[in-house]
Amino acid sequence: MKKILVTGADGFIGSHLTEELVRQGYSVRTFVYYNSFNSWGWLDQSPKEIKKELEVFAGDIRDPFGVKEAMKGCDVVLHLASLIAIPYSYHSPSTYVDTNITGTLNILQAARELNIKKVVHTSTSEVYGTAQYVPINEEHPLQGQSPYSASKIGADQMAMSFFRSFETPVAIIRPFNTYGPRQSARAVIPTIITQLANGKREIKLGAINPTRDFNYVKDTVNGFIAMMESENSIGEIINIGSNYEISIGETAHLIAEAMGVPIEIVTDEIRMRPEKSEVERLWADNKKAKEIIGWEPQYYGKEGFKKGIIETAKWFAIPENLKSYKADVYNI
Missing domain, CATH: 3.90.25.10 (UDP-galactose 4-epimerase, domain 1)
Structure with missing residues (x-):
């Protein structure tokens, strides 16, 4: 069994992904945001049989020391931790740089030092901005139309730079609007x-x-697992969208x-x-996901x-x- 670290496991998509990984028999360590309430976010509501299988690490993705400690002994990192609210990014852009770009850098640097077998970095359809053509494939130009999307573009580029510079085994998943x-x-x-x-x-x-292009969370979770399991995804950026x-x-x-x-x-x-x-417009081309990782939406x-x-x-x-x-x- 692979040992998997899920960052942002306390969030919406992260909690669903964590639960499914446990159901499929993976050994999972979760990275949750440290707080004085000892809250694990949405994982607090996970079934008891799921929670008892989890190894929980409370930390802050902006802290390189805690990030590296959490990654020790893991084979794969599924990196979901980020700030994602667009309106909040208008008045607090610095926090998005710290969390989304520096946080991703911390993951990548530790992955390089620890010889992690694979990092799946989470992007977003917001990096495309308003569609210049549809459906949007992975070659579409990137447009930072909010501080949030700009920070995610920066994080994506940082991830690809480590793949190109150091051969860090990085794959970038780019989900469209999950619900x-x-x-x-x-x-x-x-x-x-x-x-x-x-x-x-x-x-x-x-x-x-x-x-x-809305995507039910079960489809998005299956996309993450397909990205993780596919040997062909390293060095690739892949849309996860419904094509609707x-x-x-x-x-x-x-x-x-x-x-x-x-x-x-x-x-x-x-x-x-x-x-x-x-x-104004988002509509995913999901051909690459079908061809490279064998993923197709079930809710299409x-x-x-x-x-x-x-x-x-x-x-x-x-x-x-x-x-x-x-x-x-x-x-x-």
């Missing part, structure tokens, strides 16, 4: 669902015309339909991105998206889960 249970309300789908689940029918949103495009407005109405309630969308100016920072097209939305809404409808969200407050 599902546990996602933060800073994202649009939980924002809509939590407002509706709390009885609201006038839903506050920002821009509704931009389109996104839908607008934010259409998404809101689809969610309302799935939840069986009427909806009226109200524009909330505080939720609007600056004009030149808004990414409109019907797959509806299926994922229904599963997500069911999770949020559970009172114990819903109470963790503040539907009346704009979450940046």
